[in-house]
Amino acid sequence: MIHFISDLHLSPQTPGVARIFLDYLGGPVRAAEHLYILGDLFEAWPGDDCIDDPEDTFNRGIVDGLRAMTGSGVSLSLMHGNRDFLLGDEFAMRSGAQPLPDPYVLSLPNWQFVLSHGDMLCTDDQDYQLFRAQIRDPAWRVAFLNKPLQERKAVAVALRQQSEHMKREKVLHDQQYMMDLNLGATDDFLRYNGYATFIHGHTHRPEKHDHLVDGIHIERWVMSDWHEDQGEYLSWDGQQLKRHELP
Numbered sequence: 001m002i003h004f005i006s007d008l009h010l011s012p013q014t015p016g017v018a019r020i021f022l023d024y025l026g027g028p029v030r031a032a033e034h035l036y037i038l039g040d041l042f043e044a045w046p047g048d049d050c051i052d053d054p055e056d057t058f059n060r061g062i063v064d065g066l067r068a069m070t071g072s073g074v075s076l077s078l079m080h081g082n083r084d085f086l087l088g089d090e091f092a093m094r095s096g097a098q099p100l101p102d103p104y105v106l107s108l109p110n111w112q113f114v115l116s117h118g119d120m121l122c123t124d125d126q127d128y129q130l131f132r133a134q135i136r137d138p139a140w141r142v143a144f145l146n147k148p149l150q151e152r153k154a155v156a157v158a159l160r161q162q163s164e165h166m167k168r169e170k171v172l173h174d175q176q177y178m179m180d181l182n183l184g185a186t187d188d189f190l191r192y193n194g195y196a197t198f199i200h201g202h203t204h205r206p207e208k209h210d211h212l213v214d215g216i217h218i219e220r221w222v223m224s225d226w227h228e229d230q231g232e233y234l235s236w237d238g239q240q241l242k243r244h245e246l247p
Ligand SMILES: [Mn+2]
Pocket: 039, 040, 081, 082, 083, 117, 119, 201, 202, 203
């Protein structure tokens, strides 16, 4: 059994989500051999030194929960989202996670999946794509991580506010399509990745879409974000994908 989750946006401001997640780590996920997290596990990640931030033990609690799960024999692979793009080697070591590139083709004995956070295909939002290129630039990352933790935490708050503001602006100007995947770019992506079943998050619009590319039918599963009273995971048992609600 394989599980997939994304877009938990964990933060001390949403303790309900953290509780559902920690229960999941100690419960349902133990039936799986492998958990894939497809981005935005955390609402913000100012750098791996936040794990030992004496002012905030929230992240430490999550890392310990992941470590207990991987220690019990469940493998963990983790992809960056647009919020937690600074998850690094120290986080991987402490939690037992294997970093995943975006996109990643998951080849199983009798099926093939392509996994992505999903934001790279939101190509209609050019401002966002510029921002995405910046945060993925190694020089920018090094310079940013060299700043003191307090300063980075403040920047993370500002970035979050800016992102919320941009979202509201798009709703106001009826440009919600910009926050979804561009269908042409998605068809190209599916073609390039061997017409594999596509699983992603990011848009917070859970749905199963059907694409027809070069005459081939491809399913695209969009995962839900998590809420204070509800989480979601997808399971693959070797035969079919299923959506499950938590708790
Ligand atoms: Mn996202």
